Amino acid sequence: MILPLYFVTLIGGFVSIVGRHLTFFNAVVTDRERSKARIITIKESLLRIWHPLAALVGLACASATAAPLSLQQIMNFETLKDPVIADNGQWVAYVAQPDRGEPRGLVRGLDGGLWQVERGVEPQLSANGAYALFERKAPLWKQENAGKKKAAKMDVDRILVNTATGEQRVFEAVTKADFSADGRFLMLSFKAEEVDKEKGEEADEAAIDADKLGSRALLLDLNSGTELALESVTQFALARDANVLVYATSHQDGVANGVTLRYLDTGQDTVLWQRQDWGAATLAISESGGAVAFTTAYLKPGEAHQLIHELWLSQGPRPADALPLPEDGMLVTEHSKLHFSRDGQRLFVGRQLPLPKEGVIRDLKTDGDLQDMEVLLSRVELNVWHGDDPRIKTNEINQYSKARKHNYVGVWHLEDKRFVQLADARVPDVEVGDNARYLLASSDKPYLKMISWAGFYKDWYLVDMDSGERRLLVTQSGSNDQPSLSPLDDAVAWYVRGQLHQYDIASGSTTQVAGGPKAGFANEDHDYPSPAPGYGFGPWLSDGSGVLVYDKFDIWRLDGSGKLNALTQGRADNWQYRVIDTDERSDLVDAATPLLVHGYNDFDKREGVYHLTGASLKPAQQGEYKLSFVAKAEDADTLLFKKQRYDLYPDLLVTGSQVKSLKPVSRLGDQLKELEWGQAQLVHWRSNDGKPLSGVVITPPGYKGDNPLPTLVYFYRFMSQRLHNFPQMALNHRPNFAQYVNDGYAVFLPDIRFEVGHPGQSSLASMLPGVQQVIDMGIAKQDAIGIQGHSWAGYQDAYLITQTDLFAAAVSGAPVSNMTSAYGGIRLGTGLTRQFQYESGQSRIGKTLMEAPHLYIENSPIFHVDRIDTPLVIMFGDEDDAVPYPQGIELYMAMRRAAKPVVMLQYEGEPHHLKKYPNKLDYSIKMKQFFDHYLKGAEAPKWWSEGVPYLKSKAEE
Numbered sequence: 001m002i003l004p005l006y007f008v009t010l011i012g013g014f015v016s017i018v019g020r021h022l023t024f025f026n027a028v029v030t031d032r033e034r035s036k037a038r039i040i041t042i043k044e045s046l047l048r049i050w051h052p053l054a055a056l057v058g059l060a061c062a063s064a065t066a067a068p069l070s071l072q073q074i075m076n077f078e079t080l081k082d083p084v085i086a087d088n089g090q091w092v093a094y095v096a097q098p099d100r101g102e103p104r105g106l107v108r109g110l111d112g113g114l115w116q117v118e119r120g121v122e123p124q125l126s127a128n129g130a131y132a133l134f135e136r137k138a139p140l141w142k143q144e145n146a147g148k149k150k151a152a153k154m155d156v157d158r159i160l161v162n163t164a165t166g167e168q169r170v171f172e173a174v175t176k177a178d179f180s181a182d183g184r185f186l187m188l189s190f191k192a193e194e195v196d197k198e199k200g201e202e203a204d205e206a207a208i209d210a211d212k213l214g215s216r217a218l219l220l221d222l223n224s225g226t227e228l229a230l231e232s233v234t235q236f237a238l239a240r241d242a243n244v245l246v247y248a249t250s251h252q253d254g255v256a257n258g259v260t261l262r263y264l265d266t267g268q269d270t271v272l273w274q275r276q277d278w279g280a281a282t283l284a285i286s287e288s289g290g291a292v293a294f295t296t297a298y299l300k301p302g303e304a305h306q307l308i309h310e311l312w313l314s315q316g317p318r319p320a321d322a323l324p325l326p327e328d329g330m331l332v333t334e335h336s337k338l339h340f341s342r343d344g345q346r347l348f349v350g351r352q353l354p355l356p357k358e359g360v361i362r363d364l365k366t367d368g369d370l371q372d373m374e375v376l377l378s379r380v381e382l383n384v385w386h387g388d389d390p391r392i393k394t395n396e397i398n399q400y401s402k403a404r405k406h407n408y409v410g411v412w413h414l415e416d417k418r419f420v421q422l423a424d425a426r427v428p429d430v431e432v433g434d435n436a437r438y439l440l441a442s443s444d445k446p447y448l449k450m451i452s453w454a455g456f457y458k459d460w461y462l463v464d465m466d467s468g469e470r471r472l473l474v475t476q477s478g479s480n481d482q483p484s485l486s487p488l489d490d491a492v493a494w495y496v497r498g499q500l501h502q503y504d505i506a507s508g509s510t511t512q513v514a515g516g517p518k519a520g521f522a523n524e525d526h527d528y529p530s531p532a533p534g535y536g537f538g539p540w541l542s543d544g545s546g547v548l549v550y551d552k553f554d555i556w557r558l559d560g561s562g563k564l565n566a567l568t569q570g571r572a573d574n575w576q577y578r579v580i581d582t583d584e585r586s587d588l589v590d591a592a593t594p595l596l597v598h599g600y601n602d603f604d605k606r607e608g609v610y611h612l613t614g615a616s617l618k619p620a621q622q623g624e625y626k627l628s629f630v631a632k633a634e635d636a637d638t639l640l641f642k643k644q645r646y647d648l649y650p651d652l653l654v655t656g657s658q659v660k661s662l663k664p665v666s667r668l669g670d671q672l673k674e675l676e677w678g679q680a681q682l683v684h685w686r687s688n689d690g691k692p693l694s695g696v697v698i699t700p701p702g703y704k705g706d707n708p709l710p711t712l713v714y715f716y717r718f719m720s721q722r723l724h725n726f727p728q729m730a731l732n733h734r735p736n737f738a739q740y741v742n743d744g745y746a747v748f749l750p751d752i753r754f755e756v757g758h759p760g761q762s763s764l765a766s767m768l769p770g771v772q773q774v775i776d777m778g779i780a781k782q783d784a785i786g787i788q789g790h791s792w793a794g795y796q797d798a799y800l801i802t803q804t805d806l807f808a809a810a811v812s813g814a815p816v817s818n819m820t821s822a823y824g825g826i827r828l829g830t831g832l833t834r835q836f837q838y839e840s841g842q843s844r845i846g847k848t849l850m851e852a853p854h855l856y857i858e859n860s861p862i863f864h865v866d867r868i869d870t871p872l873v874i875m876f877g878d879e880d881d882a883v884p885y886p887q888g889i890e891l892y893m894a895m896r897r898a899a900k901p902v903v904m905l906q907y908e909g910e911p912h913h914l915k916k917y918p919n920k921l922d923y924s925i926k927m928k929q930f931f932d933h934y935l936k937g938a939e940a941p942k943w944w945s946e947g948v949p950y951l952k953s954k955a956e957e
Helices: 005-032 036-060 071-076 140-146 148-152 367-371 373-378 393-398 400-404 668-674 737-741 759-776 792-800 835-839 853-858 861-867 886-897 917-936
Strands: 078-085 091-098 104-109 114-118 120-125 131-136 157-162 168-171 174-179 185-190 215-221 227-238 244-249 258-263 268-274 278-285 291-298 310-315 338-340 346-351 408-413 418-421 429-431 438-443 457-464 470-478 491-496 499-504 509-512 537-541 547-550 555-558 564-566 575-579 595-601 607-613 616-623 626-632 639-644 652-655 679-686 692-699 709-714 746-750 780-790 809-813 872-877 902-907
Touching: 071 737, 071 917, 078 120, 078 626, 078 668, 091 120, 091 131, 091 652, 104 131, 114 120, 114 131, 114 157, 120 174, 131 174, 140 148, 157 174, 174 227, 185 227, 185 244, 227 278, 244 278, 244 291, 258 291, 268 291, 268 310, 278 338, 291 338, 291 346, 367 373, 393 400, 470 491, 491 547, 537 575, 555 575, 575 607, 595 616, 595 626, 607 626, 679 759, 692 737, 692 759, 709 759, 709 917, 737 746, 737 917, 746 759, 759 780, 759 792, 780 792, 780 917, 792 809, 792 861, 792 872, 809 917, 861 886, 872 886, 872 917, 886 902, 902 917
Parallel strands: 104 120, 709 746, 709 780, 780 809, 809 872, 872 902
Antiparallel strands: 078 091, 091 104, 104 114, 120 131, 131 157, 157 168, 174 185, 185 215, 215 227, 227 244, 244 258, 258 268, 278 291, 291 310, 338 346, 346 408, 408 418, 429 438, 438 457, 457 470, 491 499, 499 509, 537 547, 547 555, 555 564, 575 595, 595 607, 607 616, 626 639, 639 652, 679 692, 692 746
16 A cells, blocks of 8 residues: 555654654653653543554554664764863853864853864863863874874963953963963963984083973963063962962073062062072962962982972062971972962971982993993892782882872971971871861771782871871771761761761760661672771761761761761662762851752662752752752852753753752753664563662664564663663773664663672572563563673673573673682782782672682683583783783683684783774674674674684884
């Protein structure tokens, strides 16, 4: 039957109208939260008209299927990055970054106006929003041709945008740029010109080293347009809250090297320090501009391997004074960091320990050197691994540079003019903050050796800045359980090994807190063979009445007496509440002012924003989407949020503190207008051992569940929280969800819960009933299901195919295949052994290889290769810095020997995650070809059916 064209057109128009009405009613449900029953009734009325026509439309048109996303569309799709808002809340800047290509910098006014900067990144906004500043790097093709190291040295320009007119000004080869406190001034320093080393002139041994010389700088008055050129500037700093600039200079002749303070509004200069052939190494200015500190050193070449610096302080517009420091063996060096407290009363000074001189490898210069014992022994390449070393040698080497530069913090009290050392070799780390008297310090020294098998632990101390006295608070605290110090200097709270504690500083007494939720404050989803961490702390209350504490769902107030009071009641309905931090500079909140709170439903994944007053919680926004706080303007009641779903791009939205409405700011979601997009839904099931689990199923545009689809399973651990995540539009080590969905696949993201000692079997117990649920729903085609995972999930899918034939094809990226051989291996990225991962970490065995070899064998895919019937692609970078690359070879060799269908993709020079875009592209293409063959019946790609002979490549001449 062929319908007349005009009838097809008529039906098409009606379909469009019905579709718009259904979309409208769906929007009403979401936005106004009307009665579902009423909306369904209206829908059904429309559908009574629609259904008789549907068959006719089906005759006139092909069934609706999405147009597949091309790789170029994915490459060109722009992701919003690095949003910033001006202090006055009137302008927003951000970056539109395609997956492959040049970024765009964008500046948008909330009252109108939009400007674009080609290749603009790293946006800055002046406080008044009058100007935006972007970095502009060399074109991407030039960077990639140059290679990583040379590209890092390429010039970076700055683009200044007048937000009133859109006028752009380019400043080339800028090394640093910053606005003054009120946005009126802009200071830029420029890259020094390269010294021509081919002039043939004898180098002046007495000259200052070229890398210690300054370069030109420019100070712009953006109001008047006047400019001040400065020469030989090595560094500068601007006060946060005042128009005050400090800069250091270093000249070729060494004369007039110094540090200068400038009051920008008046143009008044004061030379704070000056000395021939010396220069400033580190520079700091207080937020008010009332104090400046710097370190200085002799700039000409010398033999000292650890050059000692002097410390100077200037208060007000007068020359600096040298600060005396205790002769305790610690040194101020070029690695010392300086930092003023927010109130300008304390200067924190980092010092270094004396270091042994590094060895010198002597050259062979004569025949006699061939047998010279000193020369020969200087050339020995040896590392000695001692059984009692605190760190294993590879980790010691990895930490070598950081350890030599470590800042052992002390504090100079400006009013009392005295210095107190706070950190030392025994307690090396101090959390620098703005408390008036106390800080927290920590030491991992007692636990360095046990990192290899138990993971990371610290002892925590309370440090008195007046005296340097330390009080031990917590022993062997896990890396995720940092104590919280009250900004009022009255209390400390912490959670360790299942118990909440509070410490009263004045009395020195510790209270073990009783009460609270029956489940306690331990992470209820912790399924590792290690102590469960807590959920952490919120802000302290400015009236001194206590601190906010989190359990899995609720917010509790812990008062000074150790009493707990619940402020929210989220557990009953699976709502998880957390205070939104709208002020990064303060850990205090006003107890009398409503708190802005984020809510997340752990069961159905809705999110929202609420106002919490006392124990009263009132919704401001709530719905079936993901809602994330981005930033708040410092001097205005203007907040930025992002709202997203699988089919809703996470554009920037602006609102006030009441969050009554969310007004769009960015417009990158317009990219979806030209694309057909799928939808995500939540699925629930129980694991084979009775645990409730959830997952996400993403289906193609317009899919009605009327036919089963080829299905790709992607997973790691918990995935259901991604229900409302907009998909990552990129090519990398993961399948691109939108690409697969728009090509007729369903994508399933299941949650996995683990049992200590049996990670492989517990993954199986979670996965199989989840996949069966999707089959039973009629979504997944039973004989066309593939699985893909990377790293920990790569291990899991390699294990799963040894236990089940459910999957028609599998791709495993960077998997551990043999836990017995991987157990003692080294993670190249950190230099740590992998033992801790198996005994207390992600692999969840919980025992040593010597204690339970059967568990390592049980959970290793390589020992069960004979059971594999599923075709497998293994992917590895041969410089993997997390999982040893030989793990891939072991699995490949075992499957090859057993005549199992396998191909390994070895990407040369790549780490744990592919970094080179051509490799990402190639892997994405091959992964899709592989799944298309086994799940959709496409022709097998030659690399799979025939292999690829080795052929050496060479650079283009």
